[in-house]
Amino acid sequence: MAVATQSTEELCINSIRFLAVDAIEKSKSGHPGLPMGAAPMAFVLWDQFMRYNPKNPQWFNRDRFVLSAGHGSMLQYALLYLMGYDSVTIEDIKQFRQWGSKTPGHPENFVTAGVEVTTGPLGQGIANAVGLAVAEAHLAAKFNKPNATIVDHYTYVILGDGCNMEGISGEAASIAGHWGLGKLIALYDDNHISIDGSTDVAFTEDVSKRFESYGWHVLHVKDGNTDLAGIAKAIEEAKAVTDKPTMIKVTTTIGYGSPNKANTAGIHGAALGPDETALTRTNLGWNYAPFEIPQEVLNHTRKAVERGAGYETEWNKAFADYQAKYPQEAAEFSRLLSGKLPEGWDNVLPTYTTEDKAQPTRKHSEICLNKLGTILPELIGGSADLTHSNLTELKGAGDFQKGHFANRNIHFGVREHAMGAICNGIALHRSGLMPYGATFLIFTDYMRASIRLAALSEAGSIWVMTHDSIGQGEDGPTHQPIETLASLRAIPDLTVIRPADGNETSGAYKIAIEKSKENASTLLAFTRQNVPNLAGTSVAGVAKGAYVLVDSQGTPDIILIGTGSELSLAVGAAEKLTAAGKKVRVVSMPSTTLFDQQDAAYKESVLPKAVTKRLSVEAASSFGWHKYVGTEGDTVSIDTFGASAPGGTCLEKFGFTVDNVVAKAKALLG
């Protein structure tokens, strides 16, 4: 492969390859195979097609790029460096995978400007990309006018064999095909190698045919190693098809250029080693020192800076024109981008008294969602085929469908995992959209990786989860969450809220909306069954995570801590215990997450250390509750799987009755 003289393009592509090889060699950790093989397609894309502004990575109308095969992160860092982003300098590249660097092991949008989403867990990126394309399609349909276009960009993805093996990518590709997202273009790095070796050991399906079955436009570049014109032609063809997403299979050689390790699993995820690095240099005719980039390359690639400034200037002009013609729409567009909420938005949230009729909190959720949906046009989302169980329809907002992208009710189908990642992509479009995704609480298990990534990548997605306990009833243990709340509360940076009634549901939504605008994710858990509106519940109380709902005169003998549908049991038990002469405090704790964030004085005011008799009441696992009930406390909880029976029967049989709470409290009191 060695060539005496290399074209500028070849030099650029080899620059990407050797930045990857040398950075990984230095850190002795990383994945050189993908950057070496995918450098040509990535370079053609970033050099000839993608519109972005290196000096303003957040420029709104940029094309979005997602490296779904996130382990190949050095590919993206090399591109950012070469194209002139300030976020990745050559020094940053030398710090690849080191503590505090801008170049972590996998691309992290919250660390490195120019990275749109956080990838690494395979398949997430392509599903995020569907979300980015949804956001673009929605905003374009909503804001563009026949004579004024302000939203108009592509979403490009590079994904690998691993991404294509993951179920989430199939889910996302199926729904993207259904929607016909024409501005989504995926380049599949078809290199035949995964960690276990040749894809022959586990992955012999016809990927192109599969994408065709989803309704995608499918192309194939047979020589992705050297046929730059072929790559460019395919991208052109992809752009020409506007009613279908395109998947371009680009057949490449993993670790291209390495004489002994190319086309082997050995180059997938390990440094080449000094010998093979030297041989690769020779083989590719690369006479530069580690981290040295020929000036000819930079002269070429840094043209992206001027080009990008031009794109942004052009767009600014278009936007000014739009503002002149459509001031109201422009103002709303600007508000969205600013991340600001309209004045008084939270006034729409209803409050209740004990006179108001008992309803399921999922019904309260529906009311909140619809009131908020009216005042907050950025609220967009839906359910994984449980719309009328989750009660998540925004009435009058129409269904987001091909040809109707301005609508806001998204039918995700029975695809929880893709729903999660698509919501994250919509949020990470960073255009102010607030996505929500809904299913039964138990099925967070199907989308847990995306819920975690929402928190990690600061996406600000809102998860609306209903049927939040064994009160779910007849569907039985496969559908009844037990450990689910605990497992979600344990996720860092995710606020979990389980409101008890109408007021607390309003409080929960207030938090969820505010947090979404701060790029933090919230998970809301709602009941299937009716719950009464309780005296003393409040929006403000929810914000504290826990608060005193009912109190005794003087120091309580016992504190009952209730959440969600079981708060009323705690209140009922407190009445009986008080009648029996006990001093009882009831604490409502809709969110352990928020309570943990309060200062020590507030915590002490709610749960005084001196009161050691504490009893939590929650129709879920006891796991995690000892933090609040302490060593001398107890829990009314369920640490086994549930059962199929009417919800009321399940609750009663598993001990979620006022009488059992009273009995357990008395046992604690001795």
Add this chain to the structure above:
Amino acid sequence: MAVATQSTEELCINSIRFLAVDAIEKSKSGHPGLPMGAAPMAFVLWDQFMRYNPKNPQWFNRDRFVLSAGHGSMLQYALLYLMGYDSVTIEDIKQFRQWGSKTPGHPENFVTAGVEVTTGPLGQGIANAVGLAVAEAHLAAKFNKPNATIVDHYTYVILGDGCNMEGISGEAASIAGHWGLGKLIALYDDNHISIDGSTDVAFTEDVSKRFESYGWHVLHVKDGNTDLAGIAKAIEEAKAVTDKPTMIKVTTTIGYGSPNKANTAGIHGAALGPDETALTRTNLGWNYAPFEIPQEVLNHTRKAVERGAGYETEWNKAFADYQAKYPQEAAEFSRLLSGKLPEGWDNVLPTYTTEDKAQPTRKHSEICLNKLGTILPELIGGSADLTHSNLTELKGAGDFQKGHFANRNIHFGVREHAMGAICNGIALHRSGLMPYGATFLIFTDYMRASIRLAALSEAGSIWVMTHDSIGQGEDGPTHQPIETLASLRAIPDLTVIRPADGNETSGAYKIAIEKSKENASTLLAFTRQNVPNLAGTSVAGVAKGAYVLVDSQGTPDIILIGTGSELSLAVGAAEKLTAAGKKVRVVSMPSTTLFDQQDAAYKESVLPKAVTKRLSVEAASSFGWHKYVGTEGDTVSIDTFGASAPGGTCLEKFGFTVDNVVAKAKALLG
């Protein structure tokens, strides 16, 4: 559709429909749509093709049936009742979805004999079915002889639109196609309706083409409502293709027979109501009372009892013949079916002293797996494309591939979720096979629903999870578990073990193997990085969940509780604190699950109530630890996401050092 006279087949099919309609009407809960639409295909299958013995539902060589669309459970209960299983009587059907009944909302193998796996969470069933077919293929390849066949059955599945939307089904279908599992036959109930309405709202892909892309043999029955001969012909054709699994798309009408609700989402998941039930009776010419089955029907369907007895007798003869010809193989086959472990099997587990070199526990795991794999041929499994990171290869056992089904190393590809469900299917074949599945601990998030179902359905799968903390290192926060251990420990009936060194790894495997034979699942968490072999660790200690590793003279001032790689930090800190005059106990707690199951006296002996200064040391979330450290204790833990840097750096930066443990202990001691 009303007919004056109905054929016996039609009467049988309508019997299934009305058992479903009437049971759901009585319970006012359930999903009539699928049973009404899929009754013809199910009846043809159970009447003409499937080989089973109603009076011995566990007969080894039975065809396996999986209702992947588990919400249609009444279909399966109706079949079991009609075919003469004792597990489902007409009284049981009247108790559909009631407390303690044999007829729960979704099929549960641990409740109802004749149900093979637990379905309901969509897509799990088809993936379980792949596992059942893997088990059959493996045992057939291993035991059958040219002149003696003892393993020879089909695995049939009915799946719906929902199953086909879920990513897990795509993963499972892809790998099943790769393997060419010819005895797997799936009937896809193509009824165009899911909960949100027409599949047009979210599911317009070409499913048949997709399955073809996976390498499946695909057929289509255009009129699944009445063309019984067409259904039978398709199943015949499916059986004739032996080198590919077959997917038969059977186009049906959901809720067939209901004049006003058929072909609507309204009949998917709700009782018809008295009026529509009456109209449906008229429409289908059904003149029988609720739960009344015509004698003509039972006369026909109960022939299955005699037929089934004949199949078993025939098989018993074949097995006797096999025993005579191949006594050794027959003995091994019988041992497998008995669920017994060979004498002295656990003697192969190695033990270590402090002289033995430091190794990662994943390396200890590899040693155990290989030693066990030699003595336990029922151990079969592999990794989701991380074989050489998880170190899960059974050396010399060969790769399970098409034409090599006797081999035991399964390459699942990057398909964690399907891996989980396939392992569960292998276990639930109930032929003594002990499946294990491996990936990085963090990616349990991708397969959590299957891990939960392994526990719930008493599958006995073993989960081998490596890279169990921020010690994972450079891959960064997307790959570093934080809350993962907590989230898994919270799952009921799942034993989680995080061993500290070689001895504890042997102890962990001893538990995992024993539990697997008791149909209970275990999750093992191993380090990427080296850990020293510690004095006092033991196999027996692991079985207790926690035990005293280092003790002080007299009552300790403080107890340090360590797990896994952090146990050595606790030991190191104890040395320093002891040198400083403190009385320190170190408790190793490899399994909170197992410790929780010990009696009060043992718990008190390890964690005496009197010692309130307790400090846990685990490179993971503090979530759940307050149960053990109590109100006056503390944790050395990490409650934020990790970071990309070398593992040692991460551990140090996040406070996992002897010095920090000492400092935190001193702070507690005051």
